[in-house]
Amino acid sequence: MKKLLISILMIASSLSFANVKAVTTLTIIYDLVKNIGKDKVEVDYLCRGNQDPHFLEVMPSYMLKLRNADLVFEIGLDLEKWLPQLIDGSRNNNIQIVDLSQDIEKKEVPSAKMDARYGDVHPYGNPHYYLDPLDVKIMAKEVYDALATQDPENTSYYEKNYNNYVKLLDAKIIEWNNKMAKVKDKPIVFFHASWIYFTDQYGIKVVGFVEPKPGIPPTPSHNADVINLIKKSGAKIIVMENYYSDAAPNQISQITGVKVLKVPVGLFGTEGIDSYFKMMDYIVDQIVSNT
């Protein structure tokens, strides 16, 4: 009898009592949902912090994650082209898609017809707005709204968590602003054209990109151009996402002496980076200390 009771308790403890089941495409959104939903929301993510979110492999295990979800949060702006295929595969007819880009002021929206000759240009604007902490505030508001709509009984609970998170975020924004003020107008080379929101926010001068065009692998002739740009501009660092190969940046580094900073732009892909705050701390500290 005792064993039976223990078994029942164990089974009961393993059952989920969350009011909302959510899945996020990126881990940065996962962090927001976790902080605002806390124990009322069961949340999982699809793309790890060291995976390129442009090209996530469509796997049945992701479909399983989406199968019972009430909400799926996405960055939007055509970043997660793989998501519709996963949602179809999940057979989930009730899932609500929450596009967090709705209230974001989009940058690099093409003004003319784009095609593949320009590389991987996103037709609705650059989707990497999550690298600007002010845009993350907007994302947090979208998350709060979605959770409150899905689970109206706990609106005040989500609101309290949202306000607490924004308070912490505001404090971190001031901290990051102060640190990044030291590198204002400094020249930096980036690997991929995903930093426009970040560089605009902190007034960084973008010298160029290691990729000749967005999503197009580096070529020897373009590397030579980048080397000339670095020499002319005096850039000291190349900043790149941790899921790209550092072969070309390292070659450039050997010739120019520039330092290659491989930074996480998501969570759980680099040891110790398990929150947006830690991720931004890492990026900011690396850039400030090496520029």
Place this chain on the structure above:
Amino acid sequence: MYIYLIVTFLLFISFSNINAQSNVNPDISLIGTFNSTMDFTKGSPEKGKLNFEMPEMELFVDGYLNPYARATGNIAYEEGEFSVEELYANIVRGLPLDAQIKAGKYLVGFGQLNIVHPHAWVFVGRPLFHQIYFGPEGFNDIGFNFSFILPTETFYTNLDLGIFKGDAIGNSELEEPSQEEIADHRGRSPIFVGRLGTFFSLSDYSNLGIGLDGSYGVHAKMDINSTGDTTSSFTNKSLNYTYVGLDFKYKYRPDDYTALTIQGEGIFNHRDVMRDDNFGINSPVQEIKTIKTYGGFISIDYLFDKTYDFGLKYDLTNGIIGDEPGYNTLSNDDQNSTQGLTAWFGYYPIEHTLAFRLNVGNLFYHYADGTPGDNSTLVTLQMIFSLGPHKAHPF
């Protein structure tokens, strides 16, 4: 039987709420394939000559019909002719039991490779057992497929049950199974296909998909003379077949630039076949015999630096590749066998919009009567381009 099936199907879809329309344009993609081959087969008149094959094209049109269903068309241009490679609708949500229904002409889910379009394979050329048991175009058939996700919470399992016309089975023994008079040899009997597939995430970086497949039906109907007396009436007999397949695919992908893929599939063929036994001039005795044959392949592919890959594939199957279709050849052949060894090197400069492959394929023929087989070697240089948003194939 068909009335029941149709009524069941109509009842099934009547539970869904499918009444929306969309005006949005579908996705259109164009895939081009150019093969240049050189035959190194000993004694071949073509030995050492470079052969530029007619380019092949696939035009995909794909999109949502409404919030519940998608439709796909694939027009192929091969060997100078246009054909409808695939044309189907897929109800992806809104059905009871979270089922999906696929109806039309399409690649049947028997094994993991058959549903992947050949332009997305890492090697050139269809696995030998596909050619023997499904015909040169693989298991591509007309029919209905009902797909269900099973309630295994911690890993993904799906069950597919389908009913098909059976052209692919006819392709394994007839030149033109679509011709009506030949189709009468099989009658109007549909074939049945089932698949139980499961997928395990072994770690953040490695995944395994395994499957069990089955297909059953009548592959031919024949007037059998079992006595040898040509004056007596012949007996019409149905010749049945059963295919049982096993497949697996393991992929280790430590980062976005590197992947190791090991894949294998096998088939077991249990089949009624007609055999002649001449007792004298003009008095053939025909009998039905049950044969058991098999086939399969295993391949390994290593992708590095995101842009290069190389690999090896070993094939083994009953039947002789390239034999004329007949009631003693290909899927009806339990005497002879073919082995294949293929090696390839691939180059994908930019995100699979372009692919170049050098493929070396060797075939080894084994004849039960001791006939010396002319083993063949074919070197293929392939270029594939992919224009448009043609969807990536799932794992």
